[in-house]
Every structure is written in structure tokens, then in C-alpha cells.
Amino acid sequence: MEVKNKNFGANFGVGTFGILVAISMFFLFIGSAVADCTDVGIFLNKTANATEINYGESVNYTYLIENCEEWDIGNISLFDDKLGVILCPKTTLFVNEMMICYADANLTENTTNTATVTGTVYDDTVSANDTATVSVIINPAISIDKKANASVINYGDSVKYTYNVTNIGNVPLNNVTVSDDKCAPLNCPKNTLVAGESMLCNCSTTITQTTTNIAVVYGTAPNGENVSAQDNETVIVKQKAAMRTIGFWKHQFAVATGNNKGKAQINSAILQSYLPIDVFGNKIKTLDDGYKTLWIRKASMKERAIQQCFATLLNFKNGAATNDSLVDTNYDKIADMKFSDAINTALSEFNGGNYEKAKNVCDSINNMDE
Structure with a gap:
């Protein structure tokens, strides 16, 4: 509970002008607070401006104090068991004089507090108390x-998931955690959220098949209540x-160029869409270029590379590989290098005149699924 202020009030005198002031201030400020001097002593009526508020909102307490003695009351002090000393x-x-004291507080839980007013009449102490409850x-x-x-x-590409987590309640949440059944580690900037706050x-x-994964977020309210929510996302993986x-x-290009009457697994339109391809500075633009390259008879080692x-x-x-796919470059069926690095290795060997090494790198890759 946060006390915002408790240092102002109003008092009603009984002088010529004071009576009028007392009456007007009484109706203006005390609302439902009613003075009651049926008993001799000091009277206290404590009220709150609301009986129900949202978490963290402010409530205003009003304390009406009246002298119901036949003598003046001095040394008057007001104490609230939840707010402390209240200034009047x-x-x-x-x-018969009255005064009003005030205090404001921000509440985060159901609160019943008791106010006690004390004073002295000569050597005697008089007191009264009253309570107010706010839910x-x-x-x-x-x-x-x-x-x-x-x-x-x-296939084999990386996917990045983002999780927008929002506190949609009216209280702060602690121990906010997010988990994903198919992705880890999951990184969040904080683990507490005030009401209305969001975080990303x-x-x-890396996934190798179509994947639907579920993300779950948990949080704990100040009263210990746990809340949660979940959402899922599906990513389709092209195998x-x-x-x-x-x-x-060789067979695909032979059929596509009419040099073979057999049946091809890849039609000519798709083959053409793969072109042009630059192989170590040799640009292959057409289906006929491709056929001639693949069907060189008595090819030299350079041509075989x-x-x-x-x-x-x-x-x-x-679609058999991406730049980040791991491939086998030494005929042991064990992936040992990224595809992009393997091609750069073959290029380096080719440019260095090591045609057989360049050929072997590519031949090993081509045979890794056989």
C-alpha cells in the first residue's frame, strides 16, 4: 500500500461565520459521513471514496472528527493502522467543533484498516475508532x-520465431517464462511485465520437415495466481x-534435346529454368549447351571436372542442397563440409590446375545419396 498524501484537511469552527462554514463544508466534503454525538467524548467517522477499485488504483480516505464533549479537546492525533499517522x-x-482529515493510498490487495483518534480533556484521555473496507x-x-x-x-534451412508476450491483465506479472516444444534456447529480455506491457x-x-510447434507463456500474479497462454505456428518444409x-x-539432357527417346524425370522446361549455370567460367545457357557439356567423348580431366x-x-x-547443407567431399558418405564451401574448394582446385581434385569433390557430392 502506497500512501500518496495525508497532510490536508478542513475544520469547522463555531464562531459567527464558522457555523456557516461548518455547514457548507460538511455537505461538500463528508458525503455519507454523519456526525453522531449521542455519546459524550470524541467522534470519528472514517469513509473511503470507493468500496471497490482496480489493483494499484488510488483510494481517498476521509476522517470526520467531532468534539462531543462539554469541554474543549486538545492534543488530538489520528492514527491509521495501515497508513500510520494522519495529519489533520x-x-x-x-x-461541537468538527474537522476533516484526508489520506490517499494505492491499494494492491483487499484492505480493511482501522483509524483511531485520541485527545485529552484536562487529564482524561478520550478516543474513538472506525474502519473502512476496500476490495x-x-x-x-x-x-x-x-x-x-x-x-x-x-529442407535444412533455418527459421526464426518471434513471440510477442503481453500482460493483458490489470496486475503486474512475475516469473514470466516462455517455452517452445520444438525450439530452444528461447531468449526473452525480461521476466516481469507490468499491466499492459509487452516484450518480444x-x-x-533448423528444421527438416513440416513443423507445427507450440509456444506456452506462464506468469504469476502478486496474489500467487498463475496464468498462462499458448500459440502455435506451422512452417512448411520443402523436402x-x-x-x-x-x-x-546426362539422360535428362539427352531426352530434353531429342537425342534420346526415353522418358525423363525432369521435363525440358524445368531443366531450362536451371540455366544458365557458370561452371568455372564456362557459361552453359541452353539445353543444347548442357547436352554437349555432359556428353563430351574422351573428355580430358579438365572437361571431366x-x-x-x-x-x-x-x-x-x-533442391538437393542449400548453401548451408552439409555434403560429402571425400567418398565416405559422411557430410564434412557446407555445400558453398565445397564448391569454393572445387573452384580453387580447378583454378590451381588440380582438375582431378576438383572433379573428385563434385563427384563425391553427386554420389552421396547413392
């Missing part, structure tokens, strides 16, 4: 909105094609 406009009240509405709630940076990706979390992973050998590609690496780049175009 004066410490002495004449007979605090606590509605904790949380939401999560999960998105992927792409709805369709290639993220997680990246990779198998790596094909040079023989496969171009043939194998042309087939490797056709496999790339056909």
Missing part, C-alpha cells in the same frame, strides 16, 4: 502471439531432392 488541520477542537479487483491475464519469419522454407522473445532453429549422379543428368561440377550445380538447382 488542527490539534484542538472546541465543543481490490485482481484480474491477471497474459497473451502470446507467435510468428515465424517464413511460412515455407527449404525469439528463437531460431530436398536426392543428389543425382552425372549419369542421371567441368562435367561433374555442372552436375553438382544442377543438383543444387534441383
